[in-house]
Amino acid sequence: MKHIVIIPDGMGDKPVAALGGKTPLEAASTPNMDYFASRGIIGLSRNIPDGYVPGTDIGCMSVFGYDPTKYFTGRGPLEAAEHGIDLKENEIAFRCNLVTTEGELLKDFSADHISTQEAKQLLEPFSAEIKKIYGQKVRFYPGHGTGYRNLMICEDPDRTLDKVRCTPPHDIMGKKYADYLPQGNAAGLLLDLMTRSENFFKNHPVNRKRVQNGKSQASRIWLWGQGFPPSFPSYYQRYGFHGAVITAVDLVKGMAIHAGLDVIKVPGVTGYFDTNYVGKAEYAINALRSRDFVVIHIESTDEAGHIGDPQLKIKAIEDVDRLVLGTLRAGLSEFKDYKIMLMPDHFTCVETRTHSSDAVPFFIYSTQDEKNGDKKFSETTAAYSGVKILEGHTAMDFFIGAAKC
Template identity: 40%
Template sequence: MKLLYLIADGMGGWPLKELGGKTTMEAADTPNMDELARTGIVGRAQTVPEGMLPGSDVANMALLGFNPTTYHTGRGPIEAAAQGLELAPDDLVWRLNLVTVSKLTIDGYMRDYSSGHISSDVSRPVIEKLQDKLGNDTYQFIPGIQYRHLLVQKGGANTDDANIAINPPHDITDKPIKLDLRKYSKSPLLWDLLFEAKELLDDRDINMSMANSIWPWGQGRPLSLPNFKETFGMNGAVISAVDLIKGLGYASGMSVIDVEGATGLLDTNYEGKVDAALEFLKDNDFVFVHLEGPDECGHGGDTKDKVEAISRFDANVVAPLREALKNEEVAWIITCDHYTPIVERTHTTDPVPFIINGPGCKASGVKTFSESTAKSTGLKLDKGYELLSYAIEKIGLK
């Protein structure tokens, strides 16, 4: 039997007046997910443990079956795993966004956490120039994808910098940055780096993008996860545009499949992801397919595009996979990692709706798949990291 685990990042949300009281999930056209919900188990899972921030790092680690309270060290270390960086145990790895602020002062605001969704071919030379000018025995700038990069602080895990709690920039869009600047100021070296980078980014000969500041956050020691196959007994792969998911895959010994044209946005290469999943499943058991689009639209506060992103997930991922595997013995898990409500423009800790569909699954009795129908079944897994094991048991893979 093949198990497909399909994730629409940030798909969940709250009712909106502009949608007549519907959520974006309820407003989207999702006939395939609705049909799988009608014939499968539907419920909710608490992917973000109490006391942890509702990030994709925490939530996707839980979806893959690993307890974040045990294994999570920070967002930066997960993305470092995706790049195969050789790190010392006491290195501190920061996620580094290229951002747009109104001004880098205590009366400044976070204008754009992604610098206008800067492209990788524009951002990479900028990060390389920052490394050339500011990299030293303490700090190393590592290029990533689009606005998502890394800053390695050698030996930093043994310093007070490891405890600085900077807000993720997508959490403070159009909000003041003064509280974070005060936290940065607790580290003289990091404070100097922030303003030296600002000076370089202001140089139009070096940087022609919207990025006018770096934003280090999500720091932690290098990541270590149990081996996925040894834990769950399946040969698995992850397919995603973002380093976060790839890092979880690499750290747990899974195959990591790159898809050309996968952007993490609404225009991603859906067909390429589907083809890659089908090719892997010819000789293997499990694939985790992750779509970032709904989350990005939620952060942007764009209701129309988020509805469209969810509809495309159903039409361009769920539908073709169902059609290609209609004569195969397969099982499905479909969910999101967290909510990204339009009104909040960031993640929340709401339990996420899920579908489990496969042999041995008794239908929950819902007609559609949404936040409200998942709640109506009364099924809730308080430990979200148990969702995968729960599904494996229900579909008879154990």
């Protein structure tokens, strides 16, 4: 039995006025999702436990089958693992975004999707500057990240930085950013680094060139998602098999590494609308020739939600359906038996341009237990099915454990 898990990041959504009250998933044409959902089971899964901020870190941890209330220490340490950085017990890792501010407002959490090369050109000299002030206590890793997604690691033997309240920048787009700067007794260091970056990046040649080319500047760094090193039981320990993960997102790669899963690189994967969807599916099929389990994570659906464009989100969902699920549906026929679970990590609502904790729609399909049905896969049909997983992390046990569904 082969197992395929598909995570269309942030695909879940609420009814959108501009779509006549339909969600983007309802408005999209998704013949392949509908095919599998009709022959399997559909339902809702609560991936974000009460009291947790709805994010890819918590949502994906649930989809991967790890209880966030037990295993989550922060997003930073997961990303550090992806970069091959062995975080020590007395060290804390932060996600370090490059962001664009305009006046008092946070304009873009991604600095207009700054390239990896440009991010490196900004962070390298900045890192050298910070080293003069803080020595080895504070370390940036220029060139390790993808685009705006970077990393900062800090020595924190007294574990005080863990308690500083930091806000994900994608949650405060268009808001007055000063209201969301790090807060707490130990926040001073973070505020200092963020302010220094603003002064350092101002008029930097990289930014001057970006402005000339009609792009937004990287105005400053934004630190958040901090955590100490976590420890997960591996998939091999849990289920006795080997698997792989295909994703462009560092955090998800880090989760895979902690779970003892291989990270498979696919050419042309960008984490954006121009990603190599077909390649993801083809590499997943190839991975299954020597493994029992593969996860395909797709980021474009989340990005469309953050941009707030319903048509763009519909297009991203349709691309996932046609290019990822369509390719899988054709290619998986080489395996005698397989199961597919499709489950977003969380909602990313186009109307609010941010994540929400609503229970996500999912389907599970098994070649060993094909049902008869005719369903449009959507938030609404999933809710009507009456199937509801109250703790999202238990879905994986169910998916792997049950031959039938």
